[in-house]
Amino acid sequence: MGSSHVDGLLSQLSQGDQDADPLEDAVAAQPRAALLERHLLGGQKQPPSSGCGPFFYIGGTNGASIINSYCKSKGWQRIQDSRREDYKLKWCEVKCRDSYVSFREGEQLLFQLPNNKLLTTKIGLLSALREYSRVLSKISKTSSGAQAKLGKGPAPSLEQLTWMPTRPGPQRILKMEDFFPETYRLDIKDEREAFFTLFDETQTWICKPTASNQGKGIFLLRSQEEVTALQAKTQSIQDDPVYRRMPFRAPQARVVQRYISNPLLLEGKKFDVRSYLLIACTMPYMIFFGHGYARLTLNLYDPCSEDLSGHLTNQFMQKKSPLYVLLKEDTVWSMEHLNRYINDNFRQTKGLPRDWVFTTFTAQMQQIMVHCFLAVKSKLECKLGYFDLIGCDFLIDDNFKVWLLEMNSNPALHTNCEVLKEVIPGVVMETLDLALETFQKSLCGQRMVPLLSQRRFVLLHNGETDVWPRLVGSPSGPRLAPRPCQAAPASPAPLARAADRPGARRPGEPRSAQVRPRNTERPRADPKDPAEEHHEERRPEDHRGS
Incomplete structure (x- = not known):
């Protein structure tokens, strides 16, 4: 693989992928006694405002027109000042520390949990799943030991049981490796070195920033040349004295994950x-x-292609194609469409149940x-x-x-x-x-x-x-x-059931x-x-x- 491609990968690594958490622990610092007192006394005095409310605020454009229509259908009034605290609903794309510090529990609705990064960043999700696996394993061993001392047969452990809304009774819980591709953190030296040691050119890996979207900062690792360059770059960053003083080491906040190279294809396209x-x-x-819904690539799947738009299915990547305007309807399928296609093309050959x-x-x-x-x-x-x-x-x-x-x-x-x-x-x-x-x-x-x-x-x-x-x-x-409640406002006419x-x-x-x-x-x-x-x-x- 050419050195220009390796240089491209290195330039992506050199860019700061993340900022420090803007929320930190400010929310947790709010005195709990004052919070309870405020609720028991019926809330704080509202600041002067025009109109009679209730008020809602939308920050950003993602879904804004739908949210705006919904709230106005209830007679709510939209406000444009993000600093106002007299809202009923606040829906923002970007989390702001002030929103959580001033939030009035039990009086307001606020979109996005302050620490949803535990699920929505790659490192957060990976760490949570690893820890949960350790906890379940420990509980399983403790439970088995207790049963053995009592002379009873082994009881089902937490690791073997879970609950599903569509199936009666308990089922075996998933293990992490059952559904999550093998992943290593580049910000931890031991994991980084373990990955560099196990890599061979028979497998493709994908490198992702921990907290970006739209395919930004993502690249594939296929050759030893690319991995060696990645290894050298991460080491040089780690040795940089400026980097050592950084409280949040952005260039290293990445994961490498085993690439699923045998995806199911829809009409030859990855989805x-x-x-x-x-x-x-x-x-x-x-x-x-x-x-x-299902998201498809515009191009036919080629595992050897260096064009990321054939590997990443999100709309942001597909929009880069000059054909997107003409073919955009082909990049999104409804779940019903997906179900029909799999029924027609794979049900018999793969022995799948109907409506898999x-x-x-x-x-x-x-x-x-x-x-x-x-x-x-x-x-x-x-x-x-x-x-x-x-x-x-x-x-x-x-x-x-x-x-x-x-x-x-x-x-x-x-x-x-x-x-x-x-x-x-x-x-x-x-x-x-x-x-x-x-x-x-x-x-x-x-x-x-x-x-x-x-x-x-x-x-x-x-x-x-x-x-x-x-x-x-x-x-x-x-x-x-609990507060004395008035009758809840009638819900909008439901969509077709x-x-x-x-x-x-x-x-x-x-x-x-x-x-x-x-x-x-x-x-x-x-x-x-x-x-x-x-x-x-x-x-x-x-x-x-x-």
Whole structure:
């Protein structure tokens, strides 16, 4: 491979991939006593404002028109000043520390959990999954030892059991290697050296910044020349005295991941599937799964091609092609279209069940999402009014094995093709409906289910049976006192119900059947967890949805 290509890789490495976490720990520093006192006394005095409210603020353009229409349909008024604190809803692409410091719990809705980086950065997700695997392994050994002392047969361990909303009873929980490609951190010397030692040219690897989107900063590693150049560059950066003084070592904040070189192809093109993990409420946790769409490349798949647009399926990469304007409708398929194609082309040859997409594949995506959520459940910052929508990208290989590629904060909510016009508005509106309904019910001390606004999203985890989430920094913080509630405002007319769709609730099935019957609370994490070593957030210019 030419030296010019290696130089290109090195120039990408030399660019700072991340900024330091703008939130730091300022949110946790807010006095809890003052927070509770404010709620018990009925809230703080509102600053003077024009109009009668309620007010909403939208920061950025990603999904802005849909959110704006939704809020105005409720009679809410949009404000343009991001510094105002008298809002009912604030939806921003870029997280701002001030939003969390001034946030009034139980009075406001704020999009994006402050520390969602535990799921939505490559290093955060990798570290969380590794730690969760260690915890499950330790609990499994402890459980087996206790059973042996009692003279009983081995009981099912946490590592063997999990819960799924679409399957009765417990199932074997996933192991990390079952769904997550082999990955190494370049910012940790031992891992970096382990990767450089094991690399050989029979495998392709992909190098990614920990917290970027739209394919920025990504490159493939195929040759020993490229890996040697990467090794030399990382060493020179580490030896630089300026770098040693950096609190956040941006150029090193990368991972290398084994590239899935045998993807399933649709009409000869590589694709992945974007699905959604909705955290509608954090007190208690109400976690949902939502179907999205399939994203295809414009070009036929060539594993030897150096053109990244044939390897990365996101729209940002595909838009670089001059053919995109003419062929953009071919780059996004609905889940129904994907299901028909797999039924027609692979069902018999691969021995798949009918509607594999809406049965086996959907169940596997849900199980992976539950596993990832449980890995960070005890670490996420929980306040009544926080909610989040996370884009989850899955790849299917030619053996129909399902892989989780990454999770993304601020997922793309653009509607620039017909399929997205059908999918995205429903996702955004149901997200807001569920966030509002669960917020109101939690505030009033009402049971969460049934949820009148639940349409296409599937409930994965109902935290009503959990130990009530503590206030930030308080393992045993009290639940906010329920307030006298007026009748909840009527929900907007629901979209066409999808209960008869595979992957959704079936007619006649009680909603309570979707409630998780029991929960296993994982222990508090070691404060020295490697995931906390990096607090990178994406730069503002990168927050255009991924």
